[in-house]
Amino acid sequence: xxxxxxxxxxxxKISESTVRRLSSYLRLLHEAEARGQETISSExxxxxxxxTSAQVRKDLSFFGSFGKRGLGYSVPELLREIEGILxxxxxxxxALVGAGKIGSALISYRNFQRRGFEIQAVFxxxxxxxxxxxxxxxxxxxxxxxxxxxxxQIEIVIVAVPGDAAQKVVDRVVRAGVRAILNFAPVRLRVPxxxxxxxxxxxxxxxxxxxxxxxxx
Amino acid sequence: xxxxxxxxxxxxKISESTVRRLSSYLRLLHEAEARGQETISSExxxxxxxxTSAQVRKDLSFFGSFGKRGLGYSVPELLREIEGILxxxxxxxxALVGAGKIGSALISYRNFQRRGFEIQAVFxxxxxxxxxxxxxxxxxxxxxxxxxxxxxQIEIVIVAVPGDAAQKVVDRVVRAGVRAILNFAPVRLRVPxxxxxxxxxxxxxxxxxxxxxxxxx
Numbered sequence: 001x002x003x004x005x006x007x008x009x010x011x012x013k014i015s016e017s018t019v020r021r022l023s024s025y026l027r028l029l030h031e032a033e034a035r036g037q038e039t040i041s042s043e044x045x046x047x048x049x050x051x052t053s054a055q056v057r058k059d060l061s062f063f064g065s066f067g068k069r070g071l072g073y074s075v076p077e078l079l080r081e082i083e084g085i086l087x088x089x090x091x092x093x094x095a096l097v098g099a100g101k102i103g104s105a106l107i108s109y110r111n112f113q114r115r116g117f118e119i120q121a122v123f124x125x126x127x128x129x130x131x132x133x134x135x136x137x138x139x140x141x142x143x144x145x146x147x148x149x150x151x152x153q154i155e156i157v158i159v160a161v162p163g164d165a166a167q168k169v170v171d172r173v174v175r176a177g178v179r180a181i182l183n184f185a186p187v188r189l190r191v192p193x194x195x196x197x198x199x200x201x202x203x204x205x206x207x208x209x210x211x212x213x214x215x216x217x
Numbered sequence: 218x219x220x221x222x223x224x225x226x227x228x229x230k231i232s233e234s235t236v237r238r239l240s241s242y243l244r245l246l247h248e249a250e251a252r253g254q255e256t257i258s259s260e261x262x263x264x265x266x267x268x269t270s271a272q273v274r275k276d277l278s279f280f281g282s283f284g285k286r287g288l289g290y291s292v293p294e295l296l297r298e299i300e301g302i303l304x305x306x307x308x309x310x311x312a313l314v315g316a317g318k319i320g321s322a323l324i325s326y327r328n329f330q331r332r333g334f335e336i337q338a339v340f341x342x343x344x345x346x347x348x349x350x351x352x353x354x355x356x357x358x359x360x361x362x363x364x365x366x367x368x369x370q371i372e373i374v375i376v377a378v379p380g381d382a383a384q385k386v387v388d389r390v391v392r393a394g395v396r397a398i399l400n401f402a403p404v405r406l407r408v409p410x411x412x413x414x415x416x417x418x419x420x421x422x423x424x425x426x427x428x429x430x431x432x433x434x
Contacts, residue, residue: 085431102326
């Protein structure tokens with residue numbers, strides 16, 4: 001496997017938390033646009049985004065200069081800019097591995113479609129599920145994974161299989177050339193450099209809450 | 218609303234990322250225990266947890282001294298200790314607000330039960346859903362939220378309602394005295410000091426991936 005630097009590293013200073021804040025500014029901008037608001041200050045972005053206005057200005061300055069002193073940022077302009085930075089100015093070809101309850105929730109999640117994530121294939125290893133129709137998708141047998149990922153030039157794979165099956169799925173997906181994985185399985189997965197991996201881990205978030213509650217008692 | 222210091226602050230130096238690492242060590246320990254492994258080194262915890270052995274030792278030293286030099290940590294002992302730190306040595310009373318697809322995935326999620334999270338009430342504002350039976354739960358009308366939270370002494374509320382309804386739900390839950398909230402709605406919620414809030418945000422994780430893919434192009 002060819003080793004490449006992660007994109008975050010190669011950009012120098014863009015940390016995962018910066019990217020998260022950009023996502024959160026984007027959300028506030030969508031809300032402002034829906035209200036018909038034309039400009040937004042760094043203070044407003046900061047307050048509603050749970051950070052400081054200095055941080056907002058610093059985050060945005062990484063990517064060029066937006067906004068005019070005293071006038072704030074133009075909502076539609078900043079919105080398009082952040083969408084561009086996050087790669088949301090285009091649609092993405094996504095596949096889902098694992099047609100369980102979480103997969104089912106994802107496939108009917110309107111925000112996914114709206115943000116340009118198009119689930120173009122769904123796989124499962126369970127013979128009972130293969131062939132079932134989910135929205136516009138027919139559930140495919142997992143043997144077809146490599147072929148279908150390649151033919152559809154899938155860019156992002158969502159892994160929603162049980163923990164003990166997840167690493168194998170990820171290894172196959174990576175060998176098939178996919179460079180971005182969203183993992184719902186409650187395990188820590190290994191991917192080579194150059195493959196972006198994010199985890200959605202509900203139990204871990206719950207453990208953060210029970211830690212907070214416990215340390216208070 | 219009385220202002221209280223957050224439990225994390227009051228403990229001094231335990232950051233959210235430390236707590237996340239503890240969760241991740243715990244997972245490795247569960248796997249090791251399932252394999253019948255008796256001891257584990259900080260190197261093994263580090264490597265599989267994606268950190269350094271110095272970090273592992275530092276994280277664990279916050280909470281007392283575990284492990285013997287050269288012998289590593291006893292798997293069952295360290296497992297119980299971390300469970301204790303994270304508050305997982307007991308069961309937690311949980312309620313779910315929002316009986317949609319995500320709620321449905323959660324209620325049938327075995328890892329939730331297994332880790333001691335007992336969903337004891339489910340609410341929805343949709344008259345069509347109220348009265349439906351989900352596992353051992355009957356979906357309750359959301360007007361009963363405050364009463365049921367109090368009567369059942371619910372400790373953690375999971376919010377899985379649409380974005381525009383989420384803040385109102387959270388305000389009611391907080392007024393009812395709940396001090397921990399897990400949010401699935403794609404909005405940034407405001408809670409007073411002393412209330413622990415964690416977010417599970419799939420779209421934000423996807424945006425992290427599209428950022429990574431885009432900055433590589």
